[in-house]
Amino acid sequence: MLDNLVYLDYNASTPVDERVLQGMMPFFTQRYGNASSKSHCMGWDASSAVEQARLQVLTLIGAKSPDEIIFTSGATESNNLAIRGVLEAVNGKHVITSAIEHPCVLNLCQSLKPMGVQHTSIRPDKSGVISPAAVEAAIRPDTALISVMAVNHEIGTIQPIREIAEVAKRHGILFHVDAAQGAGKVPLNVHKDGIDLLSISAHKIYGPKGVGALYRRKTPKETPINPQMIGGGQERGIRSGTLNVPGIVGLGLACHHAGAEMAHNQAIIHGLRERFLNRVRAETDQFHIHGCMERRVAGNLNIAFGEVPAEKLINALKTIAVSGGSACSSGQSKGSPVLRAMGYDQTEATRAVRMSFSHLTTEKEVDIASRIILDNAFRLGLEQSRAHCA
Ligand SMILES: Cc1ncc(COP(=O)(O)O)c(C=O)c1O
The missing domain is CATH 3.90.1150.10 (Aspartate Aminotransferase, domain 1)
Incomplete structure (x- = not known):
C-alpha cells in the first residue's frame, strides 16, 4: 500500500478500530470454542461473548429483546434473509423498494420474478430523497413488503424512514430498512421508527468484514421469515452455520463505540x-x-x-x-x-x-x-x- x-x-x-481488534483477538487463539457447544466451558464462554455482542447491537438500534438480533455475514445476507425470507414466509407477490437501493436489494428483488414476485421501485426526487406519498401510491392489495434504505450508499441522503414506516403500518405491510450506511451514523431506533426488519454491517462502522446482523421484530407480532440457510439450527433456526465468534464480538464492539x-x-x-x-x-x-x-x-x-x-x-x-x-x-x-x-x-x-x-x-x-x-x-x-x- x-x-x-x-x-x-x-x-x-473502514479500517477495524484498534479497540475492536483487541477485543476480537482472544477469540481466534485462546477463547476459540464453538458458541453452540453446550457441554464445556469453552462453548459457554464463546456463547456468552456472542450474547454480549447481541446486547451491543440491540442497544445501537433500540431493539427490545436479544432474540430479535440474528447474526449474518453482512448486510447483503441480512437483506437477502429479510426480503426473500419474508416474501417466502407470507407467499408475498409484490414488494416495493426505492430505485436507489444497493444492488443487493435491487438485484435480489429482480431475481424473485420466477417466484411470481413483482417489484415496484420508487424513484427519488432530484435531491435523492424518497417521498412517503410516492411509496403509499405504489401500494397494491397484494403488497407484502416495503424496503427502503436508511442512508444511500452513493449520495448519503437520509431517507424519511419514520414517515415511510407510518405508511407501511397504516396499510398493514411489513417494513424493512437496509441500514448498512446509516447505523452508527444517524440515530436509528427500530421501535420509535416503526421498523420490522433492519440490516447492518460491521465493516462500515470500523468492525471486521464478513459479519452483520438482521433485526427482526418480535412484538407485538413476530415478523414471519423463512430461513435461507438450512443446517444445525443456530440463531433460533433462522440462520444456520457455526457462529463467527470473533467477527460477532467485533460487530458488537463496533456497534458499542459507534453509538457512544x-x-x-x-x-x-x-x-x-x-x-x-x-x-x-x-x-x-x-x-x-x-x-x-x-x-x-x-x-x-x-x-x-x-x-x-x-x-x-x-x-x-x-x-x-x-x-x-x-x-x-x-x-x-x-x-x-x-x-x-x-x-x-x-x-x-x-x-x-x-x-x-x-x-x-x-x-x-x-x-x-x-x-x-x-x-x-x-x-x-x-x-x-x-x-x-x-
Ligand atoms: C446500502 C448498502 N447495503 C448493503 C451493502 C452490502 O453490505 P455487505 O458488504 O456487508 O454485504 C452495502 C455495502 O456497500 C451498502 O452500502
Whole structure:
C-alpha cells in the first residue's frame, strides 16, 4: 500500500478500530470454542461473548429483546434473509423498494420474478430523497413488503424512514430498512421508527468484514421469515452455520463505540467535509453536488467537477482513494444507477465522484486531497472561477 495514500472511501469500507481488534483477538487463539457447544466451558464462554455482542447491537438500534438480533455475514445476507425470507414466509407477490437501493436489494428483488414476485421501485426526487406519498401510491392489495434504505450508499441522503414506516403500518405491510450506511451514523431506533426488519454491517462502522446482523421484530407480532440457510439450527433456526465468534464480538464492539461516539465523530466529519468544500469553492464554482446537503450523512460527498468524467479523474488520482459510486457498482460505464434514478442523464451520471470522510481523516489529508483533486480536474478541463484566476 502507498505510504502517502489519502483514503477517502469510508462508505466502501473502514479500517477495524484498534479497540475492536483487541477485543476480537482472544477469540481466534485462546477463547476459540464453538458458541453452540453446550457441554464445556469453552462453548459457554464463546456463547456468552456472542450474547454480549447481541446486547451491543440491540442497544445501537433500540431493539427490545436479544432474540430479535440474528447474526449474518453482512448486510447483503441480512437483506437477502429479510426480503426473500419474508416474501417466502407470507407467499408475498409484490414488494416495493426505492430505485436507489444497493444492488443487493435491487438485484435480489429482480431475481424473485420466477417466484411470481413483482417489484415496484420508487424513484427519488432530484435531491435523492424518497417521498412517503410516492411509496403509499405504489401500494397494491397484494403488497407484502416495503424496503427502503436508511442512508444511500452513493449520495448519503437520509431517507424519511419514520414517515415511510407510518405508511407501511397504516396499510398493514411489513417494513424493512437496509441500514448498512446509516447505523452508527444517524440515530436509528427500530421501535420509535416503526421498523420490522433492519440490516447492518460491521465493516462500515470500523468492525471486521464478513459479519452483520438482521433485526427482526418480535412484538407485538413476530415478523414471519423463512430461513435461507438450512443446517444445525443456530440463531433460533433462522440462520444456520457455526457462529463467527470473533467477527460477532467485533460487530458488537463496533456497534458499542459507534453509538457512544456518534455525535462527537459526526461533528468532526462534518467539519472535514466543509473544509474540503471550502477549498473547492475557493478555486472554482464549476462543481455540482448530487443529492441535497440538508438530509445527508456528514461523511458523504458526491460531486461532479464541471464536465470532467469521473473515471478519468479517479484514474488520475494515484494517491487519493475515492470512488465513482458504490464499490459494488463501480466500473459501470452507464454511470451511477442512483444518479440515473434521480433523473440525471447518462453523461451527467458518469461525472460523479463519491468521497467519504472519517473521524480518522486529518485536516492535512483533506488539504492534500483537495489540492491533488483540483489540480487534476483543472488539467482535465475544469474551469477555474474568475476570482481565483485574477
Ligand atoms: C446500502 C448498502 N447495503 C448493503 C451493502 C452490502 O453490505 P455487505 O458488504 O456487508 O454485504 C452495502 C455495502 O456497500 C451498502 O452500502
